[in-house]
Amino acid sequence: MPELPEVETIVRMYGPRLAGRTVREFIAHVPAQVLPDVATVRARLSGRRIERVSRRGKFIVFQLAPAGVLLVHLRMSGRFEWVAPGAAAQHRHIRAEWQLDDGARLLFDDARKFGRIRFCDDSAAFGDRIGVEPLDHAFTVDVLARLLRARRRQLKPLLLDQSVVAGLGNIYTDEALWRAQLHPLANSARLSREQIVELHAAIRRVLREGIRRNGTSIDWVYPEGRMQNYLKVYGRTGAACTRCRATIVALRVGQRGTHICPNCQRRSVPGRGRRIAPNRTRSGR
């Protein structure tokens, strides 16, 4: 289930091989995965050069020359496979294939068929439905503060909303919330400035660490990463919190499996408004 760090790793791996190549032929085996339709995408793709490959949120972006953009979203189980010229390929769930001018082939393998391949005109590649890029300079504490306070939503579903922040998925959201010591059900509009500063830093740190470790490999879809060995809460139900030794628990937030340290991540600040002056009690008078 590739999130931002996994997609970034994939783009860095395949981008250099694809840049400068011309698409000789595009073949799609599952029409429903190709938008607006297979005929259009084939026509717009064949004979065009791939200028560069980049990432926007969890989308892989092929910039085409002279014009056009091809977006690939891997969703749950999509992955790329590279077939060198003349080499044989055997994979179980090939849904699409790019044949390149040097004889190499890029295969799109997707067991669950949730992935999408979409051709767009340059101007219409992304509507306003995609949010801020969390590793961009534009993602400042103030920007995050405005996003959080503009709505009153549960914190985790808000962070997972791709139209708000682009690229966070279930794993890195849980990890960022643990690092910021915030509860996933916290009201987004009620965070303090200090908490927002912590959350902003946590999001960026956990995504950068994920990229540095080539992403997280927790199933057969994405085998290359090492970040799974450094997760603090995701998939650690029953294990000890590395910060306070409390037991990590699983809960359900917005239909998603969620992992927290119940001691580090409280719904409200403990004792807020109550412990006014704990050290003011003087014996005698």
Next chain:
DNA sequence: TGAATTGTTATCGT
């Protein structure tokens, strides 16, 4: 066998 997974869309409730 059912739980888990993503993002979109439809629907329900406040």
Next chain:
DNA sequence: AACGATAACAATTC
């Protein structure tokens, strides 16, 4: 009425 939460859905693996 607008917004937020919730459910359903696609398909497969373990």
